[in-house]
Amino acid sequence: MNALQAELAISRLIKAPPAAVWRAWAEREHFERWWIPHPIECRAVKLDLRPGGGFETHMREDGGEWRPHVEGCFLAVEPEERLVFTTMLSEGWRPSEPWLALTAVITLAAEDGGTRYSARVMHKTPEDARKHDEMGFEEGWGTAIGQLGEVARILASARAP
Amino acid sequence: MENDSLDKAFHALADPTRRAVIGRLMQGPAAVSQLAGPFGIGLPAFLKHLRVLEESGWIRSEKRGRVRTCHVRPERLLAAERWLTQQRAIWEACTDRLADYVETHLAPEDPA
Numbered sequence: 001m002n003a004l005q006a007e008l009a010i011s012r013l014i015k016a017p018p019a020a021v022w023r024a025w026a027e028r029e030h031f032e033r034w035w036i037p038h039p040i041e042c043r044a045v046k047l048d049l050r051p052g053g054g055f056e057t058h059m060r061e062d063g064g065e066w067r068p069h070v071e072g073c074f075l076a077v078e079p080e081e082r083l084v085f086t087t088m089l090s091e092g093w094r095p096s097e098p099w100l101a102l103t104a105v106i107t108l109a110a111e112d113g114g115t116r117y118s119a120r121v122m123h124k125t126p127e128d129a130r131k132h133d134e135m136g137f138e139e140g141w142g143t144a145i146g147q148l149g150e151v152a153r154i155l156a157s158a159r160a161p
Numbered sequence: 162m163e164n165d166s167l168d169k170a171f172h173a174l175a176d177p178t179r180r181a182v183i184g185r186l187m188q189g190p191a192a193v194s195q196l197a198g199p200f201g202i203g204l205p206a207f208l209k210h211l212r213v214l215e216e217s218g219w220i221r222s223e224k225r226g227r228v229r230t231c232h233v234r235p236e237r238l239l240a241a242e243r244w245l246t247q248q249r250a251i252w253e254a255c256t257d258r259l260a261d262y263v264e265t266h267l268a269p270e271d272p273a
Contacts, residue, residue: 006171006241006244006245008245008248008249008252010249010252010253010256012256012257012260014259014260014263014264015260015264015268016263016264016267016268016269017268017269020263020267020268020269021259021263021267023267024259024262024263024267030262030266030267033262033266034255034258034259034261034262035255035258037254037255037258117256117259117260119252119256121248121252123245123248
């Protein structure tokens with residue numbers, strides 16, 4: 001995690017082969033089951049896995065109206081290995097003004113009979129963080145307070161050349 | 162308002178010299194002349210970096226006699242860190258849901 005560059009990286013060992021993890025991303029009916037937390041419903045309006053392909057999800061609560069969730073564009077698609085998308089562009093590489101500007105690099109690698117699943121997420125700026133909150137993404141919000149120590153460690157290693 | 166200032170704060174960090182200045186100040190306050198030393202850039206250029214850091218809330222400075230001393234402002238570090246921690250929690254939860262889903266619905270049957 002590097003707060004100075006607004007970048008984060010996470011990693012999990014999933015007990016299933018890369019082909020299965022890929023299906024969870026690539027097939028709409030599977031993707032919609034995990035992308036947004038219950039009980040919020042998710043609809044993958046665009047899940048066009050090819051470079052320049054649209055990526056758009058909608059969400060709704062309590063059977064209400066569908067609202068926009070994520071809108072972006074896939075940049076790189078290598079089945080069962082790598083998936084890169086950004087919210088800075090929409091379908092067909094068209095420039096957009098996202099409410100949360102990020103590029104995510106998802107990688108899958110076979111490990112111990114399962115899949116090492118890694119996500120590296122680079123953010124442009126933290127603007128509109130509050131809007132994110134309003135959109136129902138409440139898991140995690142306000143519960144985890146960052147530790148100064150982590151930033152201090154990163155900063156301490158960022159010495160003058 | 163707060164979002165605005167966070168935006169500015171992250172912009173200030175785009176420059177490696179400015180990141181290094183904050184890194185140095187984490188170890189304790191320092192005079193401007195002391196700070197500028199290792200960077201090998203002209204003082205006017207260095208002062209411009211300090212101004213950006215000060216305006217974006219990362220550091221504050223005070224002048225005593227002819228010496229200007231800079232201090233890091235921990236509340237700014239906390240705000241940036243807190244925001245990223247929140248983003249991280251969202252991705253952690255999302256990845257957990259993916260792992261659960263795949264392991265429950267898409268994993269091949271265990272031969273055992």
